[in-house]
Amino acid sequence: MTARRTPVRHRVSPHRYPHSQASERFAGRGNPRVGLPPPEQVEQATDLAVRNGFHNVSFREGYIEDLPFEDAPFDVVISNGVINLSAEKARVFEEARRVLRPGGQIVLADIVSDRQLPESVKADADLWAACIGGAEQVDSYTSLVEAAGFEVQEVTENTRYEFVSDRAANACQKYGVKSISVRASTSST
Numbered sequence: 001m002t003a004r005r006t007p008v009r010h011r012v013s014p015h016r017y018p019h020s021q022a023s024e025r026f027a028g029r030g031n032p033r034v035g036l037p038p039p040e041q042v043e044q045a046t047d048l049a050v051r052n053g054f055h056n057v058s059f060r061e062g063y064i065e066d067l068p069f070e071d072a073p074f075d076v077v078i079s080n081g082v083i084n085l086s087a088e089k090a091r092v093f094e095e096a097r098r099v100l101r102p103g104g105q106i107v108l109a110d111i112v113s114d115r116q117l118p119e120s121v122k123a124d125a126d127l128w129a130a131c132i133g134g135a136e137q138v139d140s141y142t143s144l145v146e147a148a149g150f151e152v153q154e155v156t157e158n159t160r161y162e163f164v165s166d167r168a169a170n171a172c173q174k175y176g177v178k179s180i181s182v183r184a185s186t187s188s189t
């Protein structure tokens, strides 16, 4: 493998993301990385990368359910706090799998729940936007990762993750909403 092309995402949220540092490490100087920031931030992200000498980093417009890449150009896909916001998580993991070379890895941090969320929480737009309403039950989440063709290697809880509003904190306590990191690989053949 000559190029390690890694989609990265940018921090844009008021929440605290302990794993944003992982994105920053991945975006270090070296092999090519491609990020998918929100469309309105592509120009700014590109400008920042150029001004700071990250010539290996570029940015594209696109959505995680329909990645703007051909099949299998990447070694690693990383994502931080984004997949919970998608209503099509199975499709997101299938797309991540599609753009990875054999033996590639997905490394992500995301919000999940211990218990299945009730419809009243899932249908609440404010809680969805707060990264709570879209939290998949954790076993169901890892099953979706596996169903897309990954072998889950590691699941760890990010105990330092904090939700900022009282409403969000209450929902977290009631349903066990929490941040986890997941590392999973595709088969090498």
Ligand SMILES: C[S@@+](CC[C@H](N)C(=O)[O-])C[C@H]1O[C@@H](n2cnc3c(N)ncnc32)[C@H](O)[C@@H]1O
Pocket (backbone or CB within 6 Å): 009, 010, 011, 012, 013, 017, 019, 020, 023, 036, 037, 038, 062, 063, 064, 065, 079, 080, 081, 082, 085, 086, 131
């Ligand atoms: C909570 S923030 C993630 C935080 C950020 N990744 C970080 O490390 O600090 C969620 C981000 O996901 C993006 N997003 C939401 N749904 C998306 C989708 N379907 N495809 C691509 N990006 C999406 C939003 O624009 C927003 O930038």
